Amino acid sequence: MTNQIVTINHLQKIYGKKKENEHMALKDISFNVDKGDFVGIMGPSGSGKTTLLNILATLDTATKGEVSITGQDITHLNTNELAEFRAKKLGFIFQNFNLLDNLSIYENIALPLSLQNESSVNIRTMVEKIAETLDITRILNNYPNEVSGGQQQRAAAARALVHQPSLLLGDEPTGALDSKNAKSLLESMKALNEEQLVTILLVTHDAFSASYCKRILFIKDGMLFKEIHRQGTRHDFYKEILAVLEEYSEV
Numbered sequence: 697m698t699n700q701i702v703t704i705n706h707l708q709k710i711y712g713k714k715k716e717n718e719h720m721a722l723k724d725i726s727f728n729v730d731k732g733d734f735v736g737i738m739g740p741s742g743s744g745k746t747t748l749l750n751i752l753a754t755l756d757t758a759t760k761g762e763v764s765i766t767g768q769d770i771t772h773l774n775t776n777e778l779a780e781f782r783a784k785k786l787g788f789i790f791q792n793f794n795l796l797d798n799l800s801i802y803e804n805i806a807l808p809l810s811l812q813n814e815s816s817v818n819i820r821t822m823v824e825k826i827a828e829t830l831d832i833t834r835i836l837n838n839y840p841n842e843v844s845g846g847q848q849q850r851a852a853a854a855r856a857l858v859h860q861p862s863l864l865l866g867d868e869p870t871g872a873l874d875s876k877n878a879k880s881l882l883e884s885m886k887a888l889n890e891e892q893l894v895t896i897l898l899v900t901h902d903a904f905s906a907s908y909c910k911r912i913l914f915i916k917d918g919m920l921f922k923e924i925h926r927q928g929t930r931h932d933f934y935k936e937i938l939a940v941l942e943e944y945s946e947v
C-alpha cells in the first residue's frame with residue numbers, strides 16, 4: 697500500500713481549442729501529497745489554482761502529464777468510472793456551499809450515502825459521528841435557512857466528509873465567511889486532519905487560512921514558485937506566508 701494520496705507529474709493545461717485562443721494555465725507542475733498531509737495552494741489571481749484543483753477533482757482534464765489519486769491514474773478513466781471515483785474517493789468544499797434548501801441539514805449530509813445505497817442505520821451512525829466532529833449536532837433537524845453561514849459551511853464540510861473520502865479538496869471554502877466562522881471551519885478541518893488523518897488540499901489567497909496548513913505550494917504563471925513547511929507556531933507560519941507573498945510582488 698502506498699502512502700501517496702496525490703501524484704502529479706509534469707502537469708500541463710492549455711485552455712482553448714483554436715491556436716489563437718490558446719491559454720496555458722498550467723505549464724509544468726509536479727508534486728506529491730502523502731496521507732495525512734494538509735497542503736495549501738497559493739498564488740495570484742489567474743495563476744492556475746482553480747485549474748489545478750478542478751483537474752484533481754476530476755471536473756476538468758489535463759492536456760499533458762500524470763495525475764494519480766491513491767495510486768489510480770485518473771487521466772484515463774471514462775465518464776462512469778470518473779463519477780464512481782469521485783463519489784467514493786473525493787470530498788469537495790467550495791465557496792458557495794450549495795446545500796439543498798428543502799432538505800434538513802441531516803438529509804443534506806446523508807445525501808452522498810443515500811446515493812450509495814447505505815442502510816439507514818449505517819447512515820445515522822456516520823452522519824452523527826461527523827456532525828459531532830464539526831459541532832453541528834444541535835442543528836441536524838434544522839433547514840439551511842434556519843442556521844448561520846458558518847454552520848451551513850460546516851454542514852457542507854460534513855457532507856463532503858461523511859463518506860470518508862481519501863482526499864478533501866477545498867477552493868476558498870472560507871471565502872464567503874466572516875472571520876469568526878472562517879476560523880471555526882479551519883479549526884474543524886485541522887481537527888479532521890490531525891485526528892482522523894484526512895488528507896486535505898486547500899486553495900486560498902488568504903494568509904490566515906493558509907497558516908492552518910502543514911505546507912504550502914505557491915504557484916505563479918502556471919509553475920511552482922516556492923514551497924514552505926510549517927515548523928514553529930501557526931503565528932510564525934502566518935508571518936512567513938506574508939513574507940513569501942511579499943516576495944511575489946518583487947519578481
Ligand SMILES: Nc1ncnc2c1ncn2[C@@H]1O[C@H](COP(=O)(O)OP(=O)(O)OP(=O)(O)O)[C@@H](O)[C@H]1O
Pocket residue numbers: 711712719720721739740741742743744745746747748901
Ligand atoms: N474555461 C477556461 N477557458 C479559458 N481560459 C480559462 C478557463 N478557466 C480559466 N482560464 C484561464 O486560466 C488561467 C488560470 O485560471 P484559474 O481559474 O486557474 O486561476 P486562479 O489561480 O484560480 O485565480 P483566482 O485566484 O482569481 O481564482 C487564467 O488566466 C484564466 O483566465
Ligand SMILES: [Mg+2]
Pocket residue numbers: 745746747
Ligand atoms: Mg480560483
